[in-house]
Structure formats: structure tokens, C-alpha cells
Amino acid sequence: MNKRQLGKSDLYLSEISLGCMNLGTEESKAKDIIDRALDAGINYLDTADLYDFGENEKVVGKAIKHRREDIILGTKVGNHFDKEKEDWHWDPSKEHIKNGVKDSLQRLQTDYIDLYQLHGGTIDDNIGETLEAFEDLKQDGLIREYGISSIRPNVIREYVERSSMVSVMMQYNMLDRRPEEEILDLLHNNNISVLARGPLAKGMLSNKGAKVAEAKAKDGFLDYSYEEMLALTEKLEDYGNEARTLNALALQYVLHHPAVATAVFGASSLEQVEDNLSFLEAAPLTEQIYGEIQALTSPITYQKHR
Structure with missing residues (x-):
């Protein structure tokens, strides 16, 4: 598995990685999924304190306890949640971030987090206070690096100008x-x-x-109508062949841009892991196919999420 450097850090992430949000709470099943991913060469696992109100971190922590040294572990903070009420509110304060990291470390059964990420953010936040918290945690050795998880261009620009973050997690695919x-x-x-x-x-x-798409895009997807989604996904399926599966093509597409360190796929079953591991056997993505995909899809822009 090829690895790519995360920003200016000394962390090198596998080109594809496992997002843990959909693992579920059945520990043995989750461990099987994680072990298969790690055995295939995946080294980055991504979770968040909010997923299943802390339970996802616990499941991940138990699954990786025996091989922590093989893993670059990422989690997120910023949502102050009440597990009993299954409710949460946004809280990017220094106090919450510093309390949050202690809780995450305990649930993950580790004494450090490789990549700690702010799980959201708005332009109205006290960004200076948030950054102080992350810098303090890095100085204390509780985290190795930090980043943000955001799709808001104006927020991202603020962090680019004011922070030493190494990463931004965002939704990105052939349709988005x-x-x-x-x-x-x-x-x-x-x-x-x-x-x-x-x-x-x-x-x-x-x-x-x-x-x-037939089941999930009843109301369309982003700027695509339901009819457009059905037609487009049918055309894209034609690219799934012996050279590469459509799963592999989707992963290759986002990795085409040099800014992208890793494509984080979710999995709730071993079958889904295997489908995405077809990436390892895929023929390289050509500029011709990349151009054809861009011609088929729409280069939409951020409107509401600024």
C-alpha cells in the first residue's frame, strides 16, 4: 500500500483508509473489519467522540489495543454531547477540547492520538482559543498533530492563515x-x-x-436531480471492468489531486472492505479516463456552506 505524507508532519497515511463511523457496536464484527483493513496495509483509522456517543471510540479502542503501534489513529472533538439524552451542542472552547481529549484517550485505551480534529466549525467561533487548545495538547504530547473536519471555505481559509494544522477532512468524490x-x-x-x-x-x-442511487437519491443529490443521478450512475457503472472496479475508480479519482493524502471509506461489513481493497489491484487511472469522468459530472461550487 502506497503512503502519502500528511502535510508537513512525519505521519504517512495509506492511500486508502478506514472510516469507523459505521462499524456498529458488535465488537467481534468491528474487530474483524479493522483487522482485515490493517492486514491489507491500511494504517489510518478515523473515528470521532460523537459517533454513537462515545461507543465507537470504545469499540475501536478494544479492536486496536493489540496492535496500536501499527496504526495512525484519528479522532475528533467539538460536539459537547449527553449520551443519556442522545443530544449535543457545538462547543469549540479550550475547556471542552482539553476535557474531550482525556475522555477520548480513555475510551480508545491509548495515551496519545496521532491526529486530533475539530469536528466542524463556523466563522463565528473563537478560533484563537480553539487553536490554543490544540497547540497545548500537542506540546503536552497528548496529540501528535491536529486538523479540522470542515467543508466551509471561509473557515478553512482562517485556519490556513492562523494555524499549523496538517489536514482538513472534507467530503470529496466524483459527484461532489x-x-x-x-x-x-x-x-x-x-x-x-x-x-x-x-x-x-x-x-x-x-x-x-x-x-x-435508486434507493438513496429520491430527492436528488446536491445539484443533481433523481433522474440525473440514475442516468449518471448507470454511465459510471460502465467504467467498472477487469481493469478496475467502480469502487477502485472512485478512490482513484479523489487521490488524483496531490492535496489528497488518503481516501477514507466507510465499511459496515467485510464485503465492503473487500470491495474497496480492489483498489490495490486496479490499473492506474489515466488522464483520459479522469477527463472523461470530469466531462460526465458537474463542477458544482459551495453555496450554503461558506
Whole structure:
């Protein structure tokens, strides 16, 4: 598995990585999924304190306890949640971040987090206070690096100018090409890496894409209508062949831009892991196919999320 440097850090992430949000709470099943990913060469696992109100971190922590040294572990903070009420509110304060890291470390059964990420953010936040918290945690050795998880261009620009973050996690795929317009080059020029989440667009860019789109895109997807989604996913399925599966193509597409360090796919079953591991056997993505994909899809831009 090829690895890419995360920003200016000494962390090198596998080109594809496992997002843990959909692992579920059945520990043995989750461990099987994680072990298969790690055995295939994946070294980055991504979770968040909010997922299942802390339970996801616990599941991940138990699954990786025996091989922590093999893993680059990422989690997120910023949502002050009440597990009993299953409710939460946004809280990027220094106090919450410093309390949050202690709770995450305990749930993950580790004494450090490789990549600690702010799980959201708005332009109205006290960004200076948030950055002080992350810098303090890095100084204390509780985290190795920090980043943000955001799709808001104006927020991302603030952090680019004011922080020493190494990464931005954002949704990016063949259907959601918004980052291409104003984010990817900005981050690449500042040596900040992208963790591309949702590379398969909820499964609509998987080997079963057309069928998934039929079920999940009743109200359309972003600027695409339902009819456009059905037609587009059918056309994209034609690219799934012996040279590469559609899963592999979806992962290759986001990794084409040099800003992207890793494509973070989710999995709730071993079958889904295997589908995405087809990436390892895929023929290289040619500029011709990349251009054809861009011609088929729409280069939409950020409107509401600024």
C-alpha cells in the first residue's frame, strides 16, 4: 500500500483508509473489519467522540489495543454531547477540547492520538482559543498533530492563515467536486493535506451504484436531480471492468489531486472492505479516463456552506 505524507508532519497515511463511523457496536464484527483493513496495509483509522456517543471510540479502542503501534489513529472533538439524552451542542472552547481529549484517550485505551480534529466549525467561533487548545495538547504530547473536519471555505481559509494544522477532512468524490474549485489548490500550496471522506458517495459510486442511487437519491443529490443521478450512475457503472472496479475508480479519482493524502471509506461489513481493497489491484487511472469522468459530472461550487 502506497503512503502519502500528511502535510508537513512525519505521519504517512495509506492511500486508502478506514472510516469507523459505521462499524456498529458488535465488537467481534468491528474487530474483524479493522483487522482485515490493517492486514491489507491500511494504517489510518478515523473515528470521532460523537459517533454513537462515545461507543465507537470504545469499540475501536478494544479492536486496536493489540496492535496500536501499527496504526495512525484519528479522532475528533467539538460536539459537547449527553449520551443519556442522545443530544449535543457545538462547543469549540479550550475547556471542552482539553476535557474531550482525556475522555477520548480513555475510551480508545491509548495515551496519545496521532491526529486530533475539530469536528466542524463556523466563522463565528473563537478560533484563537480553539487553536490554543490544540497547540497545548500537542506540546503536552497528548496529540501528535491536529486538523479540522470542515467543508466551509471561509473557515478553512482562517485556519490556513492562523494555524499549523496538517489536514482538513472534507467530503470529496466524483459527484461532489466542490473542493476542486477553491479548496484543493489552496491547501496543496500551503502543504496541508486533505482526508477525503465519502469517496463512494454513500455507495452511489460503488459497484452497485445505480441500484444504491435508486434507493438513496429520491430527492436528488446536491445539484443533481433523481433522474440525473440514475442516468449518471448507470454511465459510471460502465467504467467498472477487469481493469478496475467502480469502487477502485472512485478512490482513484479523489487521490488524483496531490492535496489528497488518503481516501477514507466507510465499511459496515467485510464485503465492503473487500470491495474497496480492489483498489490495490486496479490499473492506474489515466488522464483520459479522469477527463472523461470530469466531462460526465458537474463542477458544482459551495453555496450554503461558506
